[in-house]
Amino acid sequence: MPERTMEAPHGGTGNDAPGAATPPVAVGPELARAFRDVLPADLVITDEVGRRSYECDGLTGFRQIPALVVLPRDADEVAACVRVCARHGVPFVARGAGTGLSGGAMPVADGVVISLQKLRRILEIDVENRRAVLEPGVYNLEISKAAAPYGLYYAPDPSSQQVCTIGGNVAENSGGAHCLKYGFTTNHVLEMEVVLADGSVVTLGGPTGEQAGPDLRGLFIGSEGTLGICTKVTVRLLQTPETVRTVLADFPSIEAAGDTVGDIVDAAIIPAAVEMMDSLSMEASEAATGAGLTVDAPAALIIELDGPADEVEAEFSHLTAICERHGATRMHVPAEAEERQKVWKGRKAAFAAVGRISPDYIVQDGVVPRTRLAEVLTRIAEMGRDAGLRVANVFHAGDGNLHPLVLYSEAAGEHDAAEKLSTDIAELCVELGGSLSGEHGIGTDKACSMPRMFSSDDLAVMHRVRHAFDPDDRCNPGKVFPTPRLCGERPGPYRPHPLEEAGVIERL
Amino acid sequence: MTTHPTPGPTLDFSSERGEKPAPERADLLGGAGPSEFGSFDAHHPPAQELLDDCVHCGFCLPTCPTYALWGEEMDSPRGRIYLMEMAEKGEIPLEGSFTTHIDRCLGCMACVTACPSGVQYDRLLEATRPQIERNVPRSRSDRWFREAIFALFPYKRRLRAASLGGALYQRLRPKSMDKLLARVPERFGRLVAMESLLPPVSVRDAFRRMPERTPGIGPRRGRVGLLTGCVQDVFFHPVNEATARVLAAEGWDVIAPREQACCGALGLHAGREAEAIERAKKLIAVFERAQVDTIATNVAGCGSSMKEYGELLADDPEWAERAAAFAAKVRDISEVVDETLADARARRHPIEARVVYHDACHLGHAQKIRSEPRRVLRAIPGVELLELPEAEICCGSAGIYNMLQPQAASDLGHRKAGNIRGTGADLLVTANPGCLLQIRKYLGADLPMLHPIQLVDASIRGVRPPEMG
Amino acid sequence: MTDTITPRSLDELRDAVIDRPGTIRIAGAGTAHDWAGTPEPADTVLDTTGLSGIVTHNPGDMTVEVWAGTPFGALQTDLGEHHQRVAVDPARAAEGATLGGLFATADAGPRSLQYGSLRDLVIGATIVLADGTVARSGGHVIKNVAGYDLTKLLHGAQGTLGVLARLVLRLHPTPQVTATVAASCERSAMAGLARRVADSPVEPTAVEWHAGRLLSLLEGSESGAEARARRLAEILGSDAAVLAPDDATQAWEAHAAAVRARSDDRAVFRFGVTPSELPRVLDALESATGVTASPRTGVATVALPADADVVATAHRRVAEAGGTSTLRQRPAGAALPAFGPAPASATVLRAVAASLDPDQRFGRGRLAPWLPLPDQTGQPTGVSA
Known part of the structure; x- marks a missing residue:
């Protein structure tokens, strides 16, 4: 690995980062008037109570009162709002349902929140071509509901799918329990209409996977609202599988559950989903949903297979045999779709349900190579013990995406310790060759950890690309990239990736 | 790392939007400064523990009717809880925007169903509405309209009189009335809404009374007290009759006490707590005298408030126990009939x-x-x-x-x-x-x-x- | 005078980019040297074939990091020992195409119906920019949303914007069995027939029309895939049959050969439109021969006369149908338009190119006219700082 001696044109962590450089801008009645020229007056929210309602998203630890909130009703109005921002030199943040867990939709100081909650129309379900054309505010689950009568569905299914919007999914490149087999938002979005920072409208992607020129669509997806606002999305729909078989299997230990996952992968079975929950998260979820989880089992796996009937049946018996071999203490196979939904509800409600067993908690989101799951879980347990805090674990075991939930009590003064533990866990994931985030995004929350995963050159290049789209840092500034304002003048140093240190890594 | 809310830019848009600026907090609180309960008064403000249950996940948003309509955070359960928290901290006054957004809540409780964290929004709302009723002066027309509703709906006799007028009116109502009403200025919208909700009811149905006792058929399952309701009994009398017949056919003696009046649900759900408490006490006394095993209702709203009598009267040493005992007996008619399905008598x-x-x-x-x-x-x-x-x-x-x-x-x-x-x-x-x-x-x-x-x-x-x- | 340099490490690659002034044409195995826009003469040819081999393969994690100059076929052979594969099957892999070359040209084969293209399988990359900056994005885990997915920018960049040094890919298990169902079918009937395949529960990995037959590929377990193939053949009726293994291999090889066929007087034109538009667009390309078409993805490869007007008309026709098209091969010396009318997003493309390679050192001409040539009056300035 060469030494990094090149002078980066833009110091990604330097003083030219957004947030620090944004000069104070005059906002007030004049700006409000400008928006009222393009929107009905009641869709421009100026009163304090209204603005404060938008001061945070699903991550309440970070708050910032916006100067204004606007609620455009269609793509033209979104573009008009962005143009008003451009004219007045005001930054803006697009907001879907505000369910993000990384503070990605937190407003910018003196900025405008552009809510997309009035753009909720499903514009087309194209059965012949198996695609749907959507406005960004359409709830993820609504897509599958609308497609269901035609035997089709939309594959990415984040746990918050009943409320998160497709626009937010595009911004975060959302995954979900079933992305192990089916991939992420980026694998399912074909085409997008995007409003750029200057208010111009472009289309990224095309009607097929076939590409002419660089994949700008792929770059935009997952850029967390920093490259523009998408106002129309065309997604692929898949045929509803002929058969779905699910097993909820309890295990005597986390290790046994982890080994089971390893053996499933080795058996060349690609389940639609493999989810693991530990006893703490099951206790919470069971209290909330009554899904039928065994609260005193140390670990459980929810494994789902889908596909052609014969194949699924054969793989399913292979699968249950693997579970048995690893000492599964109970295997519950839901017979009907309704019962299966109940099991899934138990899994998907887990984050929010943890509120029932702890006054406060932090949802973490990190990824390790799947083969290092046992190691990371042991380390997390140790770190939790050292910090004197409980950590519940819910995760997508198939792809190594962890969601440790750090439980604490604000009232007992445990907040700072919990924050630190949570951050340490995310950075541990990077140390083990993984990532800071598998699906929740970097947002505000993890921007300061980015230098743990990327060198200043890496970040500088991302910054260059960002400026190609948005030269004046108007789209969701202050997110994704570390800024002095957020992280202090010296964010944590970049630690070379183990792979880079060794050239080759020994993992197994 | 957590940042604390950064104060936003200080802006004054109030004159722009033609809104009356909210009164200074000191005025609102009688010059006493923010109290321990922020902008709320000390009488059962929304409990901090209940507010803390909300983790801001947003799972409630899609099921909230006003959020479905407008997509505005302030008109969602999550937003309203956030407003309650701000009021509880004394950061915003009750008057103005806060009241507007709480008033717009339908109280449908879809959010309670949707919430994975177990937030008891029902209890939060029932704690908040009386605070508004007590502490926020309403405009004259608003006050008048609300008084009119509560002077009419919970009273069977008045409803019957109104139904008489209504029946006559509906018969004589000229077709041109629709067009006329369509042109009524918006501020009279509420009156128009009331007009069009008058159900078509026959004078005969409106004045029918339920028999005080309907004997069960065959071996007795027990004594069921039937809440006949106010609106239900006048405008949907046949439903009460059907209820009594089904219960009797399944072997219940049905007792429908004559002296029963409104259960107070309408008032309770609108924050008129004192009124609701009085009605609850009266109803409890009536059904205690009737000596029934079960109290059945065929009205969802009544059942939901009667099941909450225990909490409503918890502070009153004389009534707390009696209210809890009453509440424990309350069943929706579908619950009562469902329990008999395994052993249904009536073909x-x-x-x-x-x-x-x-x-x-x-x-x-x-x-x-x-x-x-x-x-x-x-x-x-x-x-x-x-x-x-x-x-x-x-x-x-x-x-x-x-x-x-x-x-x-x-x-x-x-x-x-x-x-x-x-x-x-x-x-x-x-x-x-x-x-x-x-x-x-x-x-x-x-x-x-x-x-x-x-x-x-x-x-x-x-x-x-x-x-x- | 063009100079060729063959770096053998990331250091050498970076040094080559910094030390050589002027323009650089990136070359792998040369299997797509005549694709997309005609490259301007370059000062240096950067041969990536010296950057070859697997960096790290973790079978348990189903990921692999590979040098960009690795021949794709060799990679698949190595992975095959672990019963794993990169689930794409571009036709020119058989000619020795490198992974980086396939990536830069956004090439994909029939299995894209199920697995997408390399963009859908890449999870990280190390790239070198024109100013010598070495940048990494993504990582070694399948699920990762930290930072921009810069890797995607190089997919389809045709050797512009930057040089790929290494790619990290997600892998899939090699199926135990592949079976093929062939149904004779006129081109005009392929859409309807393919719809029947798609509506059946057999979950084909690929559905392709070529030479009067609709080929459906079924992959999976030993019993499963064959059973599904029989089931499909039954569903499709008397004109359909499960092919014997040798016949199946031959059928797919013939398909791939048609996709990569070169001729002295014809250009190869590749396009994608919504599947329902595909028959109409194909019909409109009257002079098209050697058609292979994927009626469920809407992608087709055809040969057209090497005539600028014909090719331009074809681009226009595809654009009118809302699709995208690229010129894949042009006979030596033929000046043919590489792309259709520039979309509105070309402004973004230009801005991105200006930020990553302001002097257009890499692959100048390959994305023209969407990425116009720099002003010819000034000489390129070499390394930008």
């Missing part, structure tokens, strides 16, 4: 119909009674039960909401009617008079509508269900 005759069941919010969300009415309906041979898209979203009736917030109620009514039409059902059933009135208004004569118990009654008696011709 059900077939009714061939595609039936769509609308979950009344106060039944489905507030009381979590969803499967019981469905089981009761499926027990009727020939009935094909259809599910409604957006079933969790309120029809817009919500107690007196459709009179207080006519525009929102109308938008929701149209939305519900559209979904109902889409099912292609022959018949709509729902267990709340408010829903029936509201849906009838937007569905028109498209579809016969009944209370589920009327369908059961028709099946037991082997007759065509009323309205199905």
Whole structure:
């Protein structure tokens, strides 16, 4: 690995980062008037109570009162709002349902929140071509509901799918329990209409996977609202599988559950989903949903297979045999779709349900190579013990995406310790060759950890690309990239990736 | 790392929007400065522990009717809880925006169903509304209108008189009236809404009384006290009759005390706590005298408030225990009938119909009674039960909401009617008079509508269900 | 005078980019040297074939990091020992195409119906920019949303914007069995027939029309895939049959050969439109021969006369149908338009190119006219700082 001696044109962590450089801008009645020229007056929210309602998203630890909130009703109005921002030199943040867990939709100081909650129309379900054309505010689950009568569905299914919007999914490149087999938002979005920072409208992607020129669509997806606002999305729909078989299997230990996952992968079975929950998260979820989880089992796996009937049946018996071999203490196979939904509800409600067993908690989101799951879980347990805090674990075991939930009590003064533990866990994931985030995004929350995963050159290049789209840092500034304002003048140093240190890594 | 809320830019848009600036907090609190309860007074403000339960996940948003309509954070359960928190910290006054957004809540409790964290929004709302009623002066016309509603609806006698006028009015009402009303300025919208909600009722039905005692048939299962209700008894008297017949046919003695009055649900859900408490006490006393095993109601809203009498009267040493005992006996009619299904006495005759069941919010969300009415309906041979898209979203009736917030109620009514039409059902059933009135208004004569118990009654008696011709 | 340099490490690659002034044409195995826009003469040819081999393969994690100059076929052979594969099957892999070359040209084969293209399988990359900056994005885990997915920018960049040094890919298990169902079918009937395949529950990995037959590929377990193939053949009726293994291999090889066929007087034109538009667009390309078409993805490869007007008309026709098209091969010396009318997003492309390679050192001409040539009056300035 060469030494990094090149002078980066833009110091990604330097003083030219957004947030620090944004000069104070005059906002007030004049700006409000400008928006009222393009929107009905009641869709421009100026009163304090209204603005404060938008001061945070699903991550309440970070708050910032916006100067204004606007609620455009269609793509033209979104573009008009962005143009008003451009004219007045005001930054803006697009907001879907505000369910993000990384503070990605937190407003910018003196900025405008552009809510997309009035753009909720499903514009087309194209059965012949198996695609749907959507406005960004359409709830993820609504897509599958609308497609269901035609035997089709939309594959990415984040746990918050009943409320998160497709626009937010595009911004975060959302995954979900079933992305192990089916991939992420980026694998399912074909085409997008995007409003750029200057208010111009472009289309990224095309009607097929076939590409002419660089994949700008792929770059935009997952850029967390920093490259523009998408106002129309065309997604692929898949045929509803002929058969779905699910097993909820309890295990005597986390290790046994982890080994089971390893053996499933080795058996060349690609389940639609493999989810693991530990006893703490099951206790919470069971209290909330009554899904039928065994609260005193140390670990459980929810494994789902889908596909052609014969194949699924054969793989399913292979699968249950693997579970048995690893000492599964109970295997519950839901017979009907309704019962299966109940099991899934138990899994998907887990984050929010943890509120029932702890006054406060932090949802973490990190990824390790799947083969290092046992190691990371042991380390997390140790770190939790050292910090004197409980950590519940819910995760997508198939792809190594962890969601440790750090439980604490604000009232007992445990907040700072919990924050630190949570951050340490995310950075541990990077140390083990993984990532800071598998699906929740970097947002505000993890921007300061980015230098743990990327060198200043890496970040500088991302910054260059960002400026190609948005030269004046108007789209969701202050997110994704570390800024002095957020992280202090010296964010944590970049630690070379183990792979880079060794050239080759020994993992197994 | 957590940042604390950064103060936003100091802006004054108030003159722009023609809004009255909110009074200084000191004025609001009588010059005492922020109290321990922030902008709330000390009488049962929303409890901090209950507010803390909300983790801001947003799972409630899609099921909230006002969020479905407007997509504004302040008009969502999560947003309203956030406002309560700000008020609790004394950061915003109750008057103005806070009251507007709390007033706009239908109290449908769909969010309680949707919430994975177990937030008791019902309790938060019931703690907040009386605070507004006590501490926020309402405009004269608003005050007048609310008083008018509460001077009319909970009183059977007054309702009967109104129904007499209404029946006459509906008969004589010139067709041109619709056009005329359409031109009424918006500020009279509430009156127009009230007008159009008057149900078509025959004078005979309105003045019918329930027999005080209907003996059960065959071996007795026990004594059921029947809440006859105020609106229900006047405008939906046949539902009460059907209820008594079904209960009797299944072996219950049915007691319908003459002296019973309104259960206070309408007032309770609108934040008129003192009034609700008085009504609750009276009703408890009446049913104590009746010496019943079970208290049944066929009105979702009444059942939900009667089941809460224990909490409502918890502070009153004389009544707390009596209220809890009363509440423990309260059952929705579908619960009572569902329990007898395993051992049903009355034979059900077939009714061939595609039936769509609308979950009344106060039944489905507030009381979590969803499967019981469905089981009761499926027990009727020939009935094909259809599910409604957006079933969790309120029809817009919500107690007196459709009179207080006519525009929102109308938008929701149209939305519900559209979904109902889409099912292609022959018949709509729902267990709340408010829903029936509201849906009838937007569905028109498209579809016969009944209370589920009327369908059961028709099946037991082997007759065509009323309205199905 | 063009100079060729063959770096053998990331250091050498970076040094080559920094030390050589002027323009650089990136070359792998040369299997797509005549694709997309005609490259301007370059000062240096950067041969990536010296950057070859697997960096790290973790079978348990189903990921592999590979040098960009690795021949794709060799990679698949190595992975095959672990019963794993990169689930794409571009036709020119058989000619020795490198992974980086396939990536830069956004090439994909029939299995894209199920697995997408390399963009859908890449999870990280190391790239070198024109100013010598070495940048990494993504990582070694399948699920990762940290930072921009810069890797995607190089997919389809045709050797512009930057040089790929290493790619990290997600892997899939090699199926135990592949079976093929062939149904004879006129081109005009392929859409309807393919719809029947798609609506059946057999979940084909690929559905392709070529030479009067619709080929459906079924992959999976030993019993499963064959059973599904029989089931499909039954569904499709008397004109369909499960091919014997040798016949199946031959059928797919013939398909791939048609896709990569070169001729002295014809250009190869590749396009994608919504599947329902595909028959109409194909019909409109009257002079098209050697058609292979994927009626469920809407992608087709055809040969057209090497005539600028014909090719331009074809681009226009595809654009009118809302699709995208690229010129894949042009006979030596033929000046043919590489792309259709520039979309509105070309402004973004230009801005991105200006930020990553302001002097257009890499692959100048390959994306023209969407990425116009720099002003010819000034000489390129070499390394930008």
